[in-house]
Amino acid sequence: MCSFVPLRLICGEDVIWQNPRPSSTLLCRPIYxxxxxxxxxxxxxxxxxxxxxxxxxxxxxxxxxxxxxxxxLMTMIDGKIASHLSQTSMQTCDICKAVPSEMNDLKKIKENISSDLYKYGLSTLHAWIRCMECMLHIAYRLEFKKWQARDEASKTMMKNRKLSIQQKFRDQMGLLIDVVKQGAGTTNDGNTARTFFRNPEKTADITGLSPELIQKFAVILRVVSSGQPINTDTFADYAQKTAQLYVELYSWYFMPASVHKLLLHGAEIIKHFSILPIGQLSEEASEARNKDFRKIREHHTRKFSRVATNEDIFNGFITSSDPYLSSIRPVLKKNYKRQVTDEMKLLLLSDNSLDQENVEFVDVTNMVDSDFSEED
Ligand SMILES: [Zn+2]
Structure with a gap:
């Protein structure tokens, strides 16, 4: 599915209109x-x-x-498409072509940087999920500390530890982690990942990982998806320190390409988009559309012919993203207060034209779950 989201209307320096929720499907228009x-x-x-x-x-x-x-801007893509475009495997960094065994060597100078791939953005929603999965995979292996479980003993250890971690997440935080869903990947979605990083102490307690590292990841992820302009200098420094801490703690687990991209190329990618904060360029709206697709097809289409079904799906997208209708809908109240911590403030630009007094804090939280069903 190909869609687009209008983000901002400007006249010279003046912002005439700003999409208040770039990650919502409210204004996500279908193309085909x-x-x-x-x-x-x-x-x-x-x-x-x-x-x-x-x-x-x-x-x-x-x-x-x-x-x-x-x-x-073509930024509503996920890692799978990004690696297709750069013709690398999912495990290789599409920007510097680092392979897994090179990921933890932070000093290694990368020469073949494909900066032409910066324009595809950071896929911030998938960054949340990939970072959480990276943390989990380390946690499952903490007992034998190897990238791959080759022998039977490690395999059993990993399996048992995984089960116990999953059970604890379920009991203590109500999270279903790494459960395979029939025909649709796993239960690891943006909301799971956000809950995972919301309380670093508790997550660290369950997983046995360093609370400091989880906290650092949480800060980085919240900053990149905040929709606010980012101070790329402090961000680069913070990301570099996070990568160092990672390597100090878990050198035996090669950093996944998506985590590596966020930490080591993130600042440059953010810099590439000088007009808009990276958090507003998330692929979340487009991802959420997949869910709408199933709902619309099931409940709002004529079923007597495929042509009619497809026509109704498309019309469903058109009406549910209609700019006028979306503009008169009441804004849903959020169920938790957004908190910009002091640590996050250091990584954000404050003296920008987009400060909080002029423009509402851009809400990048996935509200689509309730968006469509409530109207149903
Ligand atoms: Zn790289």
Whole structure:
């Protein structure tokens, strides 16, 4: 599925309109969808097609003297697509081509940086999930401290430890972790990951990992998805320190490519998007659309022909993201207070035109779960 989210309307330096919830599907407009096996999909071809359409975009003429130019950023992609585009495997860093065994060598100078891939952004939603999974995989292996469980003894140890950690998360935090869902990956989604990092002490207690490292990851993840402008210098420093701490503590577990990308290339990628904070370029809206897709198809479509079903799905997307309808909907109250800690403040730019007095704190939390079903 290919969709786009309008983020901001500017006139010179002035921000005329700002999407208050870039990660919500409220304004996520559909472009097209296709029924095709994800592995058979020619992503290069799809990208070329969308890129050609972007190039051919003409300014919208509102009146005689008002023209709106469109600039599109292709950041609503996940790690899978990013590695397709750079033709690397999921385990290799698409930007510096580091392979797993090189990941924990922070001093190694990377020369072949593909900075042309910065434009695909950081996939902040998937960063949450990948960081949580990295922490979990270390936790499962804490008893034998090796990247791979090769012998039977380690395999059994890992299996038992995994079960006990899963049980504790279930009992103490109500979280289902790493449970395989039929036909749809695992239960590890953005909300699970956010809960995982919300209380570093407790998570550390359950997993046996360093609370300091979990805390550092939590700060980084919340900063990149805050939707606020980031101070790339302090961010780079903080991310580097986090990577160092990781390597000091768990050198035996090669840092996954997605975690490596966040920590070691994050600052440069954030810098690449000078116009908009990285948190507003998340792929979350597009991901949440997949869930809507199933709901709309089940409950809001005519079933007598495939053409009719698809037409109704598309219309469902159009109406549920209608700019006028979305603008008159009451804003849902959040159930927890967003807290910007002092540690986070150090990594955010405060003297920016986008300070909290002018613009509401951009809400990047996934509200879509309730968005659609409540209306149902
Ligand atoms: Zn890299």
């Amino acid at each position: 969808f296709k029924f095709v096996n994800e592995n058979k999909l020619d992503i290069k071809e799809e990208m070329a097609m969308v890129e050609a359409e972007i190039t051919a975009l003409k300014p919208s003429v509102i009146s005689n003297n008002i023209n709106v130019k469109h600039s599109m």
